Structure formats: structure tokens, C-alpha cells
Amino acid sequence: MHLNIRAEKENTYDAIVVGSGISGGWAAKELCEKGLKTLVLERGRNVEHIKDYTTAMLAPWEFPHRLRNTLEVREDYPIQSQCYAFDEATQQFWVNDKENPYNQVKPFNWLRGYQVGGRSLMWGRQVYRWSDIDFEANAKDGFGTDWPIRYKDIAPWYDYVETYIGISGQAEGLPQLPDGKFLKAMEMNCVEKHVAARIKERFNDRIITIGRAAHVTEKHNDRGPCQFRNLCARGCPFTGYFSSNGVTLPAAAKTGNLTLRPDSIVLEVLYDEQKGKASGVRILDAHTNQTVDYYANIIFLNASTLGTAHILLNSVSNRFPNGFGNDSEQVGHNLMDHHYGVGAWGEFEGFEDQYYSSGRRPNGIYIPRFRNISEATKRKDYVRGFGYQGGADRDRGLPYEGIGAGLKDALSVPGKWSMGIGSWGEHLPYYENKVTLNKNKKDKYGLPTLDIDCSFKENELAMRKDMAESAKEILEAGGLKNVQTYDGMPPPGHCIHEMGTARMGRDPKTSVLNGWNQVHAAKNVFVTDGACMASSACQNPSITYMALTARACDHAVSELKKGNL
Template sequence: MANYNIQAKRDVTYDAIVIGSGISGGWAAKELCENGLKTLVLERGRIVKHVDDYPTMHDDPWDDELRGSLTPEDRENHYKAVRAGFIGQSNKHFYANDKENPYTEVKPFLWVRAHQMGGRSLLWGRQCYRWSDLDFEANAKDGHGVDWPIRYKDIEPWYTYVEKFAGISGESLGLPQLPDSHFLPPMEMNCLEKQIKSRIESEFTGRNMIIGRVAHLTEPMNGRGKCMFRNRCDRGCPYGAYFSSNAVTLPAAHSTGNLTIRPYSIVQSIIYDEESGKASGVRIIDAETDEVIEYQSRIIFCNASALSSTQILLNSTSNRFPDGLGNDSGELGHNLMDHTYRVGAMGESEDFEDQYYQGRRPNGIYIPRYVNLQDQPQSDKFVRGFGYQGSAGRANWSRGANEEDVGGDFKDRMMKPGPWEFFITGFAECLPYHDNQVYLDNENLDKWGQPTLAIDAEWHENELALNKQIREDAKEMLDNAGLKNVVDFDKNHEMGYGIHEMGTARMGRDPETSVLNGTNQIHACKNVFVTDGACMTSSSCVNPSLTYMALTARAADHAVSELKKNNL
């Protein structure tokens, strides 16, 4: 798909280097290449070519060994990822080998990684929601964390820009706390979801239920096919219907002729030039040969994912930055955030026994935040807020796994649709706490002799209070919606299960309390940009990936402008 810088080609000088090829790295590559910069993308893992390297994309459940379950050896190799519950035979090749990539859990923390071209853009949930000024102003108003150096008006045109290229399906709602996007036609709710929507909105003033806003094409666009409702997204989509770096941004970068991708490139550090006061390049270790190689460039975009980018910056020491590149404030590695998850309620419906639905819609419903909104009463139990994701469907034959029946009648019954079920789970905002941190573990080295990462983070009182409200409200809504056998739940999971790691190299107005400025540049090393989850100053309660895309496109535009002015 692209030029590959492997052993046969040893060019070392580029206009730009992008570390990582996931959601934000793909956008950085696209924008920089389209602006004429010869760009090297350093990918820690293997090449994954769109379509060619999706080996299980058409497999049916009976095609997988063990009906999709992992072997004992697989479970050992992915002993961290199995805790999340998303990995199986059909997608295990897109998850990093946890044995080869250890980290230390000072407190329990699940870190799910995907080391290959495209990163976790091949595995993400694709839910896309804009942030609002409710989010960008929250730190300043309630005193938690530092103030964002930007507001919604600064990023709004960039949301539109990335949405038009990525393709986001959804419906407009006109809520100030959840700005509308540039939408493709929305997917449709099924009959039970429509009924629950009507009942919730009539019973609870200010609460809305909409179809999810999701990075799936509902009509063909730019040579990509529309979603076929197979719900096999985490195997790689051969139609390019859902957004991934492999299907969308990296091909656009390649079409310019300016893209080079180097796989198996473990970034050891960013090289700082004391004389110029700038970064001069990147030092990598070849994952296959252990060779150390240095690449030079005028600008560097760090997009390895929140924790990996911070690990690289912490390991990039010099006389000027003895504690890590850009760490004058001492905030590098601190203020780690995630979203709470797996708290909510579920129930059954006795209605619509004569109705079903077509296909396997890769999307659900969304209930936007309705607490602690601007110009409305504020809770005395917690600050910030939460939203819900969920869906309705009919139980299938797998419900028989917990029944003791056998025989023909049992099999016939399992072949008929089961009862309608509906569930919602909350995603609550996590505050930026200084003591939620990561740091280099110099006692535990990886197979390449590099320090691993230690993670020391946990939920605090505010997140636990939010979860309590999520659980109570979820049960109340489902009860009032007329569902039967409603059960509320809280899985009491540790941080990391949301797979929305944010913070650890936050943006801010003051170099003494933050790592990055308002255009994602390291305050004291302005030719290094960080635009993945590490840059986030707060976490909102909505999925963050759309914001990463917009911030990356905006930062790349600024980088190109500054290069033209010879300011970098």
C-alpha cells in the first residue's frame, strides 16, 4: 500500500516523522503528506494491508477453532487482553502479545494494546461524539485540573473537517452538551428501542435516547462501500465501511507519494538537540534485528497512544530534559484518566414477540448526559456527568448454554428467537488526578532491554459516586419503560476497561502546570507535537477518538503553517 522503509532502504532524513499509525497517527500522516511533507511513519508492529491481511473477515462461527474461544496458549500470550472480554480466535491477531510487552500494575489497571499498522483503529468501538464547551470549560469552572487552552469554537471546524472525510452516521438532536456532527443517514432503531425511547423521553424530562453516532458509512463514499450490517468489524472490514487508518487515512497519505512506513520500529526515544533547542529526530530499535537506528526530521508527531507516547517522552532524556522530554512542569506521566464502564441495568420485554430485525447492526443507542448541565441545578453528590450506551435484541440459541435440557424439542426451541432484551451501561467522566500516574520501571526491562511502564491509578470518590447514580438511574429508567425482570449491575472494574486512556501529557495554558500548548506542541520543544490521548486535559463522558482526529488535523495544519514561516 505504501513505501516501506525496511532493510533494503536506509533513507534516514524526512520532513516529518509520525510515531504510531493508529487513529491519530493515520490522520497526522494524511495531513502532513497531503501538504507536501515527506513523512515517515514508525510502526512498532507488523504491516497490515487493508483486506489482504484480514484473514477472518468472512469466517462464520463454525469456522473458528474451539468455536472462537482462545486456546490455553493464546490466553497465556494475551493474559491482559482476555480480561477485557473482546478477544477471541477471530481477532487475536490484532492484539499485542502481552507476554512480550509487559507492564507493571502498581494498582490494577487493564492496558489493551494493538501493535500493528492501524493500531487499535482495527478494534475500536467507532462511537463518535463531539465535545462541547461544557467539557472544555469544566476544569476552569469546578477547579479540577488545569484549564484547557482551547474551546469548542477552536476545534469546531476541525470536527467538521474530519467528519466529512471519515464518515459519521447519526441523527441531529440540537443539544448544547452534545453538539451535532456532519452526519450521514442514521442507522435505525429496532421496535423495542423505539418503544423504550418514547417511554423514557415521556417519563423523564431532559433525557433523550438516540441511535449511536458511529464511524460507519451508511452510503458509499470516496470509494468505500457502505456498512453491510455483518458486525464483524474487529476482524477488519473488507468494504472499508468503518473508519480505520488502514482503510481511510493511510491510503490517502499513500496516494500523495510522500508516505513511507517502517514496521517493526520500537521508538526508544526522541532525540533532542541542545544547540538548536529542538528535536532532531527519533531513535528506534528494530524489533526483528535489535539494530539501533536514528531518523532525522524537521517535526515529530507523537501518536503511539496515550501511555506509549508518554513512555517515549519519559525515556527521552537529555541535559536539558533530565526527567523526560518536555517535563519542565513535572506533569508528564500524571493525570491519567479513563471512563468508568460496565455499570447499568438490563431487562426483558414481553412485547413484539412477532417482530425481529434485519442484519447485525454494529451500533447501539445513546442517552446523552443530563446531569450537572450548564444553567441547571447541580448535584451535591458529584461533579461532571455520564451518558449511556446500550441496545435491544432478541436472545439467540446461545441462551441454551445455561439450560440442562437435551433432545429434539430443546433444539427446536433454541432455533426460535428468544425474548426481547435491553441493556444500558454508563460511561462516566474521570477527573484528572495528579496521583493517577505512570512512570518508567527501570527494574523490569522488556525483551529489548528498555524500561517498561508502571501504572499507578485508581477510581476516586467522585467516579464511585457517579457509578452509583448511573446504576440507580438505569434501573429507574428501565422500570419506567415497562421492562420486566430488571436487574441493575456494577462490575466494580478497575481503570482501563473503557480502553479510553487519556492524559499524562496534558495541554494547558501555563508551561508550569502542563506539557503541551494550545496547538499540541511541547511548550519547550515546539517541533514535537502530541495529538493522541496523552494530550487530553480532561476526559468528558463521551468517546474521545473523534476529538483526537480533530486535534490532530488542527495541529498538523498549524505545523505546516509554522514550517512555511521557518518557525520550526
């Protein structure tokens, strides 16, 4: 039953943003600060900054199960509990898999957070710019469709976003990894510095640098600094890292132009046949099960890659019988995720007299991509490339059997140093990697569930062999002993970098969005979450979502003022 419970005028805003995560929060901030009355719709519950970080200050022994996941939890959260950031302290920020079903045509781990702030509360906080090597890749090797933008188009917006959110990092002057606007870098420990120096001596095509992270290492815009607690996924009461809850949504609210409506499941984008553009969205109230229509001149879809795909596919009209903006039949296709879980680790002899002096650093080292960036680094067995993240640390305690004082003393003695690096590799855009609506299997709201059919193919598998071999080569060159490789081969989705289901492109026949993130056939609808990506590169993508969002908002308001929307 459809109930328009308020007059249409009262449900009309200048702009609607669907989703309140990393990109949705940025859309809210930018649109509100530019003077637009903006409605933000979030399908999950409200989470208030600091107040609702209920586990942020608790010690491990203050949890009933000492942070471990019980059998009952693993049964209710079989997918989410596989994530490194899921435990007894963070469970409240992840969806219950039993209550939020989807269908794995092929293995796919869909890791989700349905609340205000989305996954910006639990993200890994690594931020690396893309370069023209990434934006030009599709055109050069023929996989996917050409990006309609280049680095120069987005570079000023990287500057804008980084300056605002605060990024700690070290400039390196690499063409494949452009430098950003950095705060003071976090420090590598003694073993990492030693290995980095040896790598610099032995290789001319690869380096080790400190990770670039969305942590403020000094006071920044009345935030932080980061306390080096490394409990980030619980929510940060110090606002030491970037989240929508702590940074962009408060900025939007400060303008007086923000209306935030949690528990609002967006069902579809509404299309006005006469005007030839979107008129608003229809939502389902998660508590009352009533539908409500909201109207706006501008709509931003930021529901996450798969959430946005679901909304577009479910938005059927005479104009769009196969889903909103789906003239190209590309909506839901070209699904990508970084492939990772492959690398190496080894032991280090020495520096027994040194330990950490900076608490629990919420960051690691980074080895930027060094394959297929020039003729000299070109591979014959695969295209694109990968980077490494990792770090060195010391074991806790000497081997000891028993309890009491002896165990306590043994645990207070640092053990051996070791170091590991794991790889993040590019996943090519394949049309057959897709999501579709399954109308025969409904969720608890009676909505179609998603069938997810996605896999890694020959290019990714060939790359993984090099990932492991190169990791071993790097660690051995760095002085590590007893180096061993590994490849856990987690399925797509597990890296939580899903992208590509409504890609940007130059040609409406082969893409969903133009170079300003507008739906080709309805230019008052913008998609600036991971769905818009035309390729995946190998860098963590969130900073690119933020920059694209800020850029699209600027364009949207400009076009609105010109009367073009």
C-alpha cells in the same frame, strides 16, 4: 550498540509520525497531502488492508475452538483476553501480555494492539463531539488545568474529520452533545423506539438516540456501505468503518510522500542543544535489534497515551533530565480512563410478532449526559457526568434440553425481548494517577517497563451509584420489567480510553503542551493522541483525537512555511 546504517541525509524527512493508529494515521494523511515527505514509524508488524484480515469472512464453525479462548491463550493474554473484542478471530491484533510486560502498582488493564493501524482495527467506533461544557469543566470546578481551547476552536475540525471518514447518526440539538456531519442514521428496533418514546414523555432532561458511529451507511468516498455483519474487530474488507489501514494511510500513500516503517520501536526523541528543538528520533529495529536515527523538522507523537508517555520519559538530555518536555513534571501524570461496567437491564413484554430486519447492527442506542450540565441538573455528591450505551434484543431459542432436530427447532424460535444500558463516566485528572519508568524491570528489548499507578476515587465512586440508580429509573420508565442493576467495577484501562499523560494547558508550569498540541519547550514536537487530553469528559474520545490531529497538522505546516519550526 548504535549503528547509523545510512547517511544522515538519507534518513532525513520533512516530518516523522510515531504510531499509525487513529491519530497517527490522520497525521500521516494530513502531512503527506500538504506536501511533506513523511516517515511513519510503527513498533508492530505490518497489516495490509483486506489482505491481512485473514479471519474476516470465516464462520464460527471454521475456527478450531468456535471462537472461544483456550486456557493457553488466556495464560498468554491474561489482560487482553478480558476485552469484549478479543476472541479466536481477533487474537492476532492484540499484544501477547507475556511478551509485553508492565507493572500494575494498582490494578490497570492496558489493552493494546501493536501493528500498522493500531487499535483503529478493533475500536468501538462510537464518535461523539465534546462541547464547551467539557472544555470549560476544569476551569469551573477546579479539577485539572484549564483547557487552552474551546469548542469553537475545534468545531471546524470536527466538521472536516467527520465529513471525510463518514459518521452515521441523528441530529438532536443538544448543547452537551453538539451535532455533527452525519450520514443516514442506523435504525433503532421496535423496542428501542418504544422505550425512547416513553422516555421522551416522562423526562425533559434525557433522550434516547441511535449511536453515532464511524460506519458509512451509504457509499462514501468509494467506501462501504457497511454490511451490518458486526464482525468489525476482525478488520473490514468492505471498508465499512473507519480505520487507519482502510482510510487515512491509503490516502497518505496515494500522495507519494509516505514512507511506512513497521517493526520500529521508537526509543527517544533526539534534542539538538544548539538549535533548541528536536532533531529527530532514535528507533530500535524489532528484528535486528540495531538502533537507527531519523531526522525531521516536525515530529508528531501518536504512540497512544502510555506509549507516548514512555517515549517522552525515556528521552533524557542535558536540557530535559527528567524526560522530553517535562519542565512542568507533568509527563506521565494525570492518567485518566472512563469508568464503566455499571448499568441495568430488564425484560420487555410485547412485540413478540416483531424481530430485526437489518442484520447485525454494529451499533446501539445512546443516552447523552444529563447530569451537571445546568443549575437544574447539578448534583451535590459529585461533579461532571456520564452517558449510557446499550440496546434491546431478543433471546435466541426456547428452553430445551437435548440435541438434534428438537434443539434446532427450539433455537429457531425467538425468545423474549430484553434491554440493557451501561454507563460511561468521566474520570477526573488526578496528578497522583501516573505512569513512571521502571528501569529495574526490562522488557525483551532491554527497555524499561512502565509502572502504572492509577485508580478511581471518591468522585467516580459517588457517580457510579447514580449511574446504576438512573439506569434502573430509565428502564422502568421505558416499560421494562424485572429491572436489575449491576456494577462489575472493572479497573482503569479496561475502557481503552486512557488519556492525559502529556496534557495541554495555558501555563508551561502546569502542562506539557500548548493550545496547538506543541510541546511548550520544543515547538516542533506535537502530541495529538490521548496523551494530550486535559480532561476525559464522558464521550468516547477518538473523534476528538482525530480533530485535534488535523488541526495541529494544519498549524504545523503553516508554522513551517513561516520558518518558525
